[in-house]
Amino acid sequence: MSQKISWFGKTSLGIGFFFLYAPIVILMIYSFNASKLVTVWGGFSTHWYGELFRDEAVMSALGLSLKVALLSSVMAVALGTIAGMVLARFGRFRGKSLFAGMITAPMVMPEVITGLSMLLLFVQMQQWFGFPEERGVLTIWVGHVTLCMAYVTVVIRSRLVEMDRSVEEAAMDLGARPMKVFFVITLPLIAPALASGFLLAFTLSLDDLVITAFLSGPGSTTLPQLIFSRVRLGLNPEINALATITVLVVGTLVIVANRVMARAEKKRRLLAA
Amino acid sequence: MLMESSVSAANAAKSGQPYLQIVDVVKKFGDNTVVDHVNLTINKNDIFALLGSSGSGKSTLLRMLAGMETPTSGRIILDGQDITQLPPYERPINMMFQSYALFPHMTVAQNIAFGLKQDRLPKAEIDARVEKMLDLVQMKKYAGRKPYQLSGGQQQRVALARSLAKRPKLLLLDEPLGALDKKLRQQTQLELVNLIEQVGVTCIMVTHDQEEAMTMAGRIAIMSEGQLLQVATPNEIYEYPNCRFTAEFIGETNIFEGHLAVDEPDFVEIASPDLPTPIFVAHGITGALGMQLWYSLRPERVYLSREQPTEVRNQASGVVHDIAYLGGFSIYHIKLASGKIIKASVPATQWRDEPAPTWEEPVFISWGDNDGVVLTQ
Ligand SMILES: Nc1ncnc2c1ncn2[C@@H]1O[C@H](COP(=O)(O)OP(=O)(O)OP(=O)(O)O)[C@@H](O)[C@H]1O
Ligand SMILES: [Mg+2]
Numbered sequence: 001m002s003q004k005i006s007w008f009g010k011t012s013l014g015i016g017f018f019f020l021y022a023p024i025v026i027l028m029i030y031s032f033n034a035s036k037l038v039t040v041w042g043g044f045s046t047h048w049y050g051e052l053f054r055d056e057a058v059m060s061a062l063g064l065s066l067k068v069a070l071l072s073s074v075m076a077v078a079l080g081t082i083a084g085m086v087l088a089r090f091g092r093f094r095g096k097s098l099f100a101g102m103i104t105a106p107m108v109m110p111e112v113i114t115g116l117s118m119l120l121l122f123v124q125m126q127q128w129f130g131f132p133e134e135r136g137v138l139t140i141w142v143g144h145v146t147l148c149m150a151y152v153t154v155v156i157r158s159r160l161v162e163m164d165r166s167v168e169e170a171a172m173d174l175g176a177r178p179m180k181v182f183f184v185i186t187l188p189l190i191a192p193a194l195a196s197g198f199l200l201a202f203t204l205s206l207d208d209l210v211i212t213a214f215l216s217g218p219g220s221t222t223l224p225q226l227i228f229s230r231v232r233l234g235l236n237p238e239i240n241a242l243a244t245i246t247v248l249v250v251g252t253l254v255i256v257a258n259r260v261m262a263r264a265e266k267k268r269r270l271l272a273a
Numbered sequence: 274m275l276m277e278s279s280v281s282a283a284n285a286a287k288s289g290q291p292y293l294q295i296v297d298v299v300k301k302f303g304d305n306t307v308v309d310h311v312n313l314t315i316n317k318n319d320i321f322a323l324l325g326s327s328g329s330g331k332s333t334l335l336r337m338l339a340g341m342e343t344p345t346s347g348r349i350i351l352d353g354q355d356i357t358q359l360p361p362y363e364r365p366i367n368m369m370f371q372s373y374a375l376f377p378h379m380t381v382a383q384n385i386a387f388g389l390k391q392d393r394l395p396k397a398e399i400d401a402r403v404e405k406m407l408d409l410v411q412m413k414k415y416a417g418r419k420p421y422q423l424s425g426g427q428q429q430r431v432a433l434a435r436s437l438a439k440r441p442k443l444l445l446l447d448e449p450l451g452a453l454d455k456k457l458r459q460q461t462q463l464e465l466v467n468l469i470e471q472v473g474v475t476c477i478m479v480t481h482d483q484e485e486a487m488t489m490a491g492r493i494a495i496m497s498e499g500q501l502l503q504v505a506t507p508n509e510i511y512e513y514p515n516c517r518f519t520a521e522f523i524g525e526t527n528i529f530e531g532h533l534a535v536d537e538p539d540f541v542e543i544a545s546p547d548l549p550t551p552i553f554v555a556h557g558i559t560g561a562l563g564m565q566l567w568y569s570l571r572p573e574r575v576y577l578s579r580e581q582p583t584e585v586r587n588q589a590s591g592v593v594h595d596i597a598y599l600g601g602f603s604i605y606h607i608k609l610a611s612g613k614i615i616k617a618s619v620p621a622t623q624w625r626d627e628p629a630p631t632w633e634e635p636v637f638i639s640w641g642d643n644d645g646v647v648l649t650q
Contacts, residue, residue, distance in 0.1 A: 172360075185376060
């Protein structure tokens with residue numbers, strides 16, 4: 001089925017794409033600018049890429065961001081799966097709506113409030129128990145897990161709800177205990193949702209600025225924080241280079257993830273048909 | 274396996290107990306009573322069918338046997354053991370699901386082996402049994418395939434093999450052929466019965482297809498609104514239904530509503546406003562004069578003729594209202610003087626020397642003294 005797209009459709013599509021991608025394309029082009037001034041083209045150069053990799057502050061911030069993102073997304077997937085199971089499989093129980101509401105609250109609550117309330121909690125805890133001693137990787141991690149888990153729970157819960165329960169019942173009927181059913185049947189079947197939940201959590205954590213700002217301490221600067229503070233001092237093609245690399249890496253990841261999901265989806269369709 | 278089962282059969286026979294007993298089982302979802310005081314006993318190696326319209330509670334009853342639902346009250350006893358409170362993974366019962374519920378991420382062989390692995394059988398034995406099951410359902414060629422690479426009929430056979438692999442004491446089939454098209458269904462019905470008999474397993478199946486139940490099962494229960502209305506052999510259910518629901522649910526029938534007009538020990542007469550003369554029944558019934566009754570008369574018991582029958586009773590005149598030609602026989606819809614439409618099944622061989630009656634032609638219907646069934650409810 002091929003449909004002719006009207007000139008109006010073409011124009012709107014063009015405008016849409018322009019607004020979405022033009023800034024990114026300009027940003028990428030200027031990352032190869034030889035001039036130190038971001039807005040003045042001074043010829044092609046990869047100078048700023050070299051500069052970027054020699055910049056220790058950027059490299060350590062990147063390292064920290066990746067570490068936090070990895071730790072947060074692993075934890076968020078683990079907790080989100082459990083929460084998703086409870087919401088999708090345990091029927092109705094007292095306080096279920098409260099539980100569901102609390103878990104998804106960070107999605108709708110302004111991040112400033114989430115960040116601030118967690119900061120107050122940690123300060124209070126430090127006064128009472130002396131733990132956590134100072135704000136740093138640990139507190140950022142807790143904050144990010146809270147945020148990411150909300151999204152992961154939603155993804156996994158909806159996958160579980162639409163999944164044919166009789167497959168799990170069949171496993172139980174054949175003698176598998178509930179725990180075993182979960183690990184041998186349920187988990188493999190929701191693996192695509194776990195993967196997309198993981199990626200979602202990873203990107204959320206990687207680019208979070210607001211919560212991090214409240215929960216980070218001296219010596220724990222994440223990449224978004226670093227970029228933000230540098231940009232305030234004045235634009236710099238080095239940041240463009242960093243952004244270009246980020247866009248390419250993220251773009252590749254998204255394409256790969258889409259492929260994997262599409263294949264899993266196709267298999268499911270075939271079986272359902 | 275045969276040894277095992279014959280030993281427990283002997284046990285059951287010795288104690289004089291039926292193999293499966295469902296005792297006064299009730300299941301409520303909230304205020305909604307879905308299974309209503311069901312009592313049922315099933316003998317070893319029976320093939321039993323639960324037949325009923327959609328929403329009558331068949332699946333719920335089956336799921337209680339499998340342990341997927343817990344009865345609100347009542348007991349379930351299998352081979353002398355009360356299994357009412359056992360979780361599904363501890364019951365010697367396996368179920369084949371309506372949707373087949375094959376594990377999509379496992380091959381055919383792994384699907385069949387799954388139950389055996391849960392019992393921690395040695396690998397060699399698992400392999401041997403899987404092999405045997407694959408042979409039994411003729412799926413050896415497909416052992417390495419994933420479920421989505423199989424046709425509907427093949428998936429059904431894998432699901433059956435998987436539920437038989439553990440040699441359950443009781444096999445439950447929920448709409449076993451529901452997902453197959455009509456042609457494949459009829460072919461598979463007998464195949465399935467042969468397989469079940471070959472393995473020698475007690476089996477309860479759920480269906481809403483009466484033909485399927487009559488073909489496959491030795492005994493049938495008719496279920497409506499959570500209650501069992503009649504439990505009997507296919508023949509008894511068809512010939513001697515005990516209520517209007519059963520009579521109308523199984524096959525086609527004509528129902529005359531009336532009241533008991535003459536009550537003698539060896540015959541009765543039922544006066545019906547649908548018919549000019551009372552219906553004569555050549556046996557007595559227990560009931561009071563004037564009580565409301567129904568008379569069920571199957572279309573194949575209605576005799577159609579052009580000439581008025583010589584026997585004066587059990588006849589009526591009418592005109593041909595409609596004809597459904599079905600090849601070997603035709604269903605005639607006869608409109609009586611009262612306006613009631615009677616279905617008569619007429620074999621094609623009845624009209625050898627004369628043309629068959631056609632639309633609007635006046636005809637007579639008649640039936641024998643014992644051709645119908647008197648129903649009190
Ligand atoms: N878990 C449940 N919670 C609430 N009501 C239920 C539940 N399961 C079944 N019911 C209700 O119980 C009734 C009987 O359901 P059941 O699935 O046993 O019917 P059935 O005879 O198998 O019908 P079908 O032929 O359509 O499969 C239905 O009205 C259904 O809505
Ligand atoms: Mg059902």
